[in-house]
Amino acid sequence: MTEPSPTSSPRNPHYTLPNDWDFAKERLALLGAAFDPESIALAQRLGVGAGWRCLDAGAGGGSFARWLCSVTLPGGRVLAVDADARHLTDLPDRGGEVAQIELVADELPEGAFDFVHTRFVLLHIAKRDIVLERLVGALAPGGVLVLEEGDGLGVLDEMSGAFGDVWRAFARSTENAGANQAWARSLPRHLESLGLVDVRAEAGIPMFRGGSPMARMWNLTWIQVHETLVAHGVSHKVIAAARAELEDEHRWFYAPPTVRAWGRAPL
């Protein structure tokens, strides 16, 4: 692989990892490879299948939306939306729909979906409460909302090595841009206060080996945000050390937890 250059001038200043970066498609594919198995397992537990009408909000590289197409169509509906939908162009060939939608400013179809999903989206959006209400409003009676969002939850301060140093600076940089790395833990309460029933939640700490898709995803992430990390006090040397750690197949890492919270719209 040619060494990619870092993102220098993100088009959307409010999102730290814009999709127009040269290697964003590859980074999003690695994100999907790392997280799809658990997302799919949860969707299957919740019964997602033939005929379900689904919305993936902030669909990114589209891997989860592609899985939704494979299990719900024909007969169902898959709408994948993103503020930058450039990596979703193949979905119509699979029977899915794509819309370029900015989740704070733009409307979503109301009362239209049996399954509404986000993964690593709302934590990045400063006005996330508006988006959460809109996602709840998109549910048909009985429909399920699933949010999978990152949260520092007790581990950020303890992460060791250069990887930990870089992660903490990355977390600070995302928070300066409007993200909240301590919000997802309150999701169950938010879902209940918005009227959802059967609310459940769990949090899992991803543990992964150097060289794995998750490690390669973080390696590309550190390249994409290189200048931002430097601006947040991390030296080039520490970033290089973190990247070398991530390539070492003898090392194991953990990342901040993924909080998964879900609930159902009343019938």
Ligand SMILES: C[S@@+](CC[C@H](N)C(=O)[O-])C[C@H]1O[C@@H](n2cnc3c(N)ncnc32)[C@H](O)[C@@H]1O
């Ligand atoms: C970390 S990526 C996650 C992509 C995908 N959900 C996944 O897990 O594979 C976050 C995605 O959310 C999108 N996004 C961020 N802010 C958004 C907003 N305000 N409205 C719509 N999409 C947004 C980004 O463009 C990006 O594709």
